Amino acid sequence: MTHAQAADRFTANFDRTTWHDQALWFVRQKRDRMVYAVPEWEELRELASQIKNHALSNLDTYLEEFERNAQANGVKVHWAANAQEHNEIVLSILRENNARHLVKSKSMLTEECHLNPFLIKNGVEVIDTDLGERIIQLIDEPPSHIVMPAIHLKKEDVGDIFNKYLGTPAGASDPQFLTETARQHLRSHFVAADAALSGVNFAIAETGGFVVCTNEGNADLGVTLAPVHIACMGIEKIIPKLEHLGVFTRLLARSATGQYSTAYTSHFHKPKSGQQLHIVIVDNGRIEQLGRPDFRASLKCIRCGACMNTCPVYRRSGGHSYDYTVPGPIGSILSPNVDLKKHSTLPFASTLCGSCSDVCPVKIDIHVQLYKWRQIIGEQKAMPAAKRLGMKGLAKVLARPKLYARLGRAARRVLASMPYSLSHNGTLNPWAIARELPEPPKQSFREWYATNAK
Numbered sequence: 001m002t003h004a005q006a007a008d009r010f011t012a013n014f015d016r017t018t019w020h021d022q023a024l025w026f027v028r029q030k031r032d033r034m035v036y037a038v039p040e041w042e043e044l045r046e047l048a049s050q051i052k053n054h055a056l057s058n059l060d061t062y063l064e065e066f067e068r069n070a071q072a073n074g075v076k077v078h079w080a081a082n083a084q085e086h087n088e089i090v091l092s093i094l095r096e097n098n099a100r101h102l103v104k105s106k107s108m109l110t111e112e113c114h115l116n117p118f119l120i121k122n123g124v125e126v127i128d129t130d131l132g133e134r135i136i137q138l139i140d141e142p143p144s145h146i147v148m149p150a151i152h153l154k155k156e157d158v159g160d161i162f163n164k165y166l167g168t169p170a171g172a173s174d175p176q177f178l179t180e181t182a183r184q185h186l187r188s189h190f191v192a193a194d195a196a197l198s199g200v201n202f203a204i205a206e207t208g209g210f211v212v213c214t215n216e217g218n219a220d221l222g223v224t225l226a227p228v229h230i231a232c233m234g235i236e237k238i239i240p241k242l243e244h245l246g247v248f249t250r251l252l253a254r255s256a257t258g259q260y261s262t263a264y265t266s267h268f269h270k271p272k273s274g275q276q277l278h279i280v281i282v283d284n285g286r287i288e289q290l291g292r293p294d295f296r297a298s299l300k301c302i303r304c305g306a307c308m309n310t311c312p313v314y315r316r317s318g319g320h321s322y323d324y325t326v327p328g329p330i331g332s333i334l335s336p337n338v339d340l341k342k343h344s345t346l347p348f349a350s351t352l353c354g355s356c357s358d359v360c361p362v363k364i365d366i367h368v369q370l371y372k373w374r375q376i377i378g379e380q381k382a383m384p385a386a387k388r389l390g391m392k393g394l395a396k397v398l399a400r401p402k403l404y405a406r407l408g409r410a411a412r413r414v415l416a417s418m419p420y421s422l423s424h425n426g427t428l429n430p431w432a433i434a435r436e437l438p439e440p441p442k443q444s445f446r447e448w449y450a451t452n453a454k
Contacts, residue, residue, distance in 0.1 A: 048363075055240055056290060076279070080282045103195075104196070159171065305328070311328055352370060
């Protein structure tokens with residue numbers, strides 16, 4: 001299913017589409033207020049961008065330094081080339097410790113690797129403890145946003161889900177009541193867990209430590225109570241020095257949710273007494289993206305979601321329409337690297353307005369990369385045949401000014417006399433489904449200029 005086809009299902013409910021748009025724009029406005037309060041914001045963005053550029057250019061060196069320092073701290077380090085290896089490593093750690101009950105905080109990497117269904121298939125109970133993640137886990141849906149995974153659901157929807165799965169009263173939709181219900185529901189799982197899994201926001205090569213940023217404290221509670229802590233990170237999460245961390249923590253929360261900082265910025269360096277600490281470092285296509293000069297900068301992403309909150313296409317089409325772990329603009333430049341054919345429509349799910357690049361805290365040129373992916377998709381004939389042939393025909397017309405002018409005159413005459421039912425036919429002209437076509441002008445600008453230039 002193409003992005004446009006999947007988006008049709010979301011936009012069919014006009015009220016929900018409008019609400020989703022407004023909810024995300026509210027977060028974007030919060031981000032702007034926080035940014036305006038930091039005079040050195042652009043200097044921070046530039047510094048973060050350069051730190052990431054440097055880290056990516058010396059990735060092997062810093063990953064090996066991180067491994068040495070982490071091992072010196074008593075941490076067990078594992079390497080995974082792909083999702084399958086990652087999943088098997090996590091399962092092997094759990095089996096070695098006879099762990100059958102895993103509590104898990106938010107981790108987009110494990111979503112990318114489809115860890116949950118793999119572990120469940122192998123007899124492990126997996127409980128997502130982030131509130132949004134737990135909500136969508138109950139109804140077996142993927143996250144629709146990397147920071148706010150259940151943003152597509154209203155409080156009434158959550159009330160219905162909790163009524164069905166947690167036994168709350170029908171119609172209960174008070175956020176405070178629902179949150180307290182979730183806390184009570186999750187408490188027993190925290191206590192009974194044999195192991196806890198977290199993501200990694202930043203890994204510091206200099207110290208061998210890593211940082212997890214959350215707003216609910218669920219990651220801290222899980223890894224504190226459980227005897228085994230497994231942290232999973234993509235290779236791009238590395239930063240060189242501890243002194244660099246402050247740059248990113250100042251950028252992350254402001255860009256993501258319009259906060260000064262996340263409620264919990266937790267540092268992990270070594271296992272506590274009697275606990276095991278494992279770190280699984282994953283490639284899963286990142287090296288291939290690093291080797292693409294036009295797209296390597298996408299690996300600078302710190303997963304704040306700001307590009308989604310500002311994107312007019314994402315806000316109105318919903319995250320599930322992208323059919324990829326990371327939706328929105330940044331997902332649209334990561335996904336073709338994974339499967340060009342499957343995700344060939346995503347780089348076209350953009351107006352190329354550049355707002356995503358403007359808000360990116362690490363200055364990824366997202367809209368430029370979207371444009372470049374379009375060129376590759378065209379060259380590899382991965383776009384639909386109708387579009388490919390149409391663009392070829394249009395290119396020939398645009399290359400011949402006289403032919404273009406003649407066809408323009410003919411089109412204006414035809415459009416002026418065309419029946420409304422034909423000009424607004426959704427199959428022939430999808431552009432006009434939600435728009436009124438302007439009245440055809442009597443002459444083109446070229447004709448007007450030729451008449452009035454003298």
